[in-house]
Amino acid sequence: MRAAAGVWRWRHNPLRRTTDLVEAWVALISVVLLALAVPTAGWISAVRTDASLQRTVQAQQRLRQPATARVIRLADTPASGFTSPDPAGEQPLRRSVVARWTAPDGTARTGTVTTRRELADPGDSFRIWTDRSGRPVAPPMPPETAHAHAIAIGLLTAGLTGAFVEAARRGVVRRLVHRRYRRLDRAWDKAGPDWGRTGAGS
Incomplete structure (x- = not known):
């Protein structure tokens, strides 16, 4: 998983930028969400769906x-x-x-x-x-079919939640990269005219 790749930016070094630290935090939060929030969302969705479907099954068994x-x-x-x-x-x-x-x-x-x-x-x-x-x-719907539908809904919910977390991480990282490029462009515009000249610090 690429989200964990940003953890190296926690290391202290003189080249570390603020955006590097932000990206590290984003990576850590993404890992936590993928490990905890995704299965939790899938489990809650499956349990609630199963409870609803089982009530439907019981109602159908009473009425049919x-x-x-x-x-x-x-x-x-x-x-x-x-x-x-x-x-x-x-x-x-x-x-x-x-x-x-x-x-x-x-x-x-x-x-x-x-x-x-x-x-x-x-x-x-x-x-x-x-x-x-x-x-x-x-x-009437068999209880086993209701369980299968609930599991499918839970897996779908977990997958969508994981996709949302990853999409959000990628969006934040993309904005950070663009911000770095803008800063680099400004620095180059400032130093570029004197690049290579004697006494310009090159």
Whole structure:
């Protein structure tokens, strides 16, 4: 990591400039932030995201109930909602069917839902999820999926925080370098006309 390279500027020597000392402080602060603030930001973000997602999971588990649907026939039109627990990447392997199931209140319901192709023949049964009124809904999010999303958010937050710290360090160092160049230009403008002349101290 280049941020630590500025630490050598702590050394006492007659050529050390004020900007060198400032750059050393910037490097030290950057190292501390990268070591402490970055993982802390990622951890806090992951914990808060996981808590929020777990509340969502619990709410979905309370409001959504599993039911067994039985295929009546193939549907003429596609199902209007995603009701199968299969991964979204398996959508081409599903069929829309007209099925019958029992709502949480005990009433029989009939509607168009999706199921795997091997369970699309009349008489086949499969599991769906319904809301309290018996309408098909997507299955609740698994707790493991919520944990995975929270970890991903935490890593993303840590990465963005680290990038911000490094960008800030580079910005400060760039300004310091420009300041050194301006001072060097002014010194050269002052000494340049007498450079190499006898008695000019060259």
